[in-house]
Amino acid sequence: MSTFIVKGARPYGEDAVDIEVTDGVITAIGQGLTGDETVDAAGLVALPGFVDLHTHLREPGREDTETIETGSRAAALGGYTAVFAMANTDPVADNAVVVEHVWRRGQEIGLVDVHPVGAVTVGLKGEKLAELGTMARSTARVRLFSDDGLCVADPLIMRRALEYTKALDAVIAQHAEEPRLTVGAQAHEGDLAARLGLAGWPSVAEEAIVARDCLLAKHVGARLHVCHVSTEGTADVLRWAKARGTRVSAEVTPHHLLLDDERLNTYDPVNKVNPPLRTTTDAAALRQALADGTVDCVATDHAPHAAQDKDCEWSAARPGMLGLQTALSIVVATMVEPGLLDWRGVARVMSERPAEIAGLTDQGRPIAVGEPATFTLVDPAARWTVRGAELASIAANTPYEGMELPGAVVATFLRGKLTARDGKATA
């Protein structure tokens, strides 16, 4: 029997307690607990391990930018205990063989629970449903399907996907982008992109698809998840849809909470993401929507890219940025420090709601006796400077290079196993 005591942690930022962990389960919480082994957590906030619904691990296909192993390390260091690996790999995760490979590698590495996301359509082409049931029944037990990177634009295919996954107790996660409105799009359609000569990605291209999909989900009684919400208008649509009982959930990325399109000025593609960075008004509206629950959770859209795919002309650069190791700090900066969320709120948006959305029963659980010892220790007073080259990912494409951020993950436990401590993943 393996027992240890986490001394002096503050669950959800509240009073300090000792947490006893035995065989991966929280067996006691109280004052003055003793045991053979202790972990000093004085002053640290304990939160349920974070769950990321939107991670790009790049394996198989682009192991030069990230592998399941390096991505798992980054996740553990970022306080995550479960990640959902997007399907736009090479080959595409549109069949049981690929999703089982991803699942198995995640198990072998053991730093986080790696849940493969299955593609909605074969080859992400938006034309023909992938074998959703086979993926759901595989050992990977896929419950989240997405063509992320691309939108399931055909309304009939989207309807069929929503209907079909009802029987699988699964969710369709949509990258909402009306492709005809974003032909050649390079940046948020607005004053700055126009001055810089970058073709615009209008907010309405996202909002129109979200509105359509909410109507479809309501019509067929299925569950819809909206990926990386980026506009104020989308938040409005979600509010409306939820008010009329639509089974819709949504995520927002840390970068859409913090950054805005003013960063385009230098043409540095480290700031290029899809959907693009929007306006300060959008960012403020998204922070509010996350605080009031209109947007359910934070998801990183962690997207590693090789240097040559970023250190180039803007239009040639691939969209995306690293996110796993900076997410907590960005949430602290944008939500906690301004008073929009307390630590319970952070637990809700980074752990509990994403676990619920994906149907995970052993993640996002309370820090309580009898629950899995799957939690993260955060130093709320820490400040650290981001250095892309020092992050665990193979790639280094972070927009926060040189930026000092508040709050730091000190340790992560997955079912009682220490997976990260003081900046080192403990595989």
Add this chain to the structure above:
Amino acid sequence: MKHLLGTEGLDPATALAILDTADGLKRTLLGREVKKLPTLRGRTVITCFYEDSTRTRVSFEIAGKWMSADVVNVSAGSSSAKKGESLRDTALTLAAAGADCVVVRHPASGAAHRLASWLAHTNTSVVNAGDGTHEHPTQALLDMATLRERLGSVEGRRIAVVGDVLHSRVARSNVHLLTSFGADVVLVAPPTLLPTGVADWPVGSAGSLRVSHHLDAELPTADAVMMLRVQAERMHGGFFPSAREYSIAYGLSEARAAMLPDHAVVLHPGPMLRGMEISAAVADSPRAAITQQVANGVHVRMAVLYHLLAGEEDAA
């Protein structure tokens, strides 16, 4: 000045110095049989064109040669870019090979800015010869040189920029430069060919910017009309119903040109779509300054190269 990347943010004093130098060079070379000055002897200018171009590339080449620089022309079709070399590696190669100045045209907006950032630690200057739909600063400078010759000054003058503003780097560069010299610019185009939020663009404090969809209403008060090229591929892009309808609404016909004040001048950056954007009669009329623009282009580019490569030495 190390680089010339755009006219947005270009100090009016610097722009004026380039224009005055261009004017001086033009007068110096006027009537000369041998148009060669020794100013840039031993300096190497590489023109690196990732898009097809005749007038701009030739203009830079002549400008460099008339200044006695060694001019090397590279085009993407015959360069390592075709083999997949990145723009960054090409830039570093050109700098390492001894380029004092790289003149770059590229289909990606911001390419010249990226090039300049990669060459920040070298002595190589970058001139933006057109980047995507962003800027074409030497075109705006040569347009300004032409307008100064025709109108004396652009301050308080009303300049109509007509056509495909959305995709026009010429329009963007001209908006910044003209308004910084006190011109009142009106962009005339259908709403589909105007950039988002253009009416709110920051402009030079001395001038103004507004938008119109009605060319006929603007012509009687225009001191100059700058016609823009409608790119052929746009005609099928749903930006307007047909070439015929565009021509009817925004083409500069003889009848329309007759609405202009007598002193008004007509410009076009070329190549022209005669009969659609501008009638042949107007393009060839005395009020058209199109060949004058081309001639001034050489002098302006000579002046730009001078200020980038020799100006500081002379000043010292």
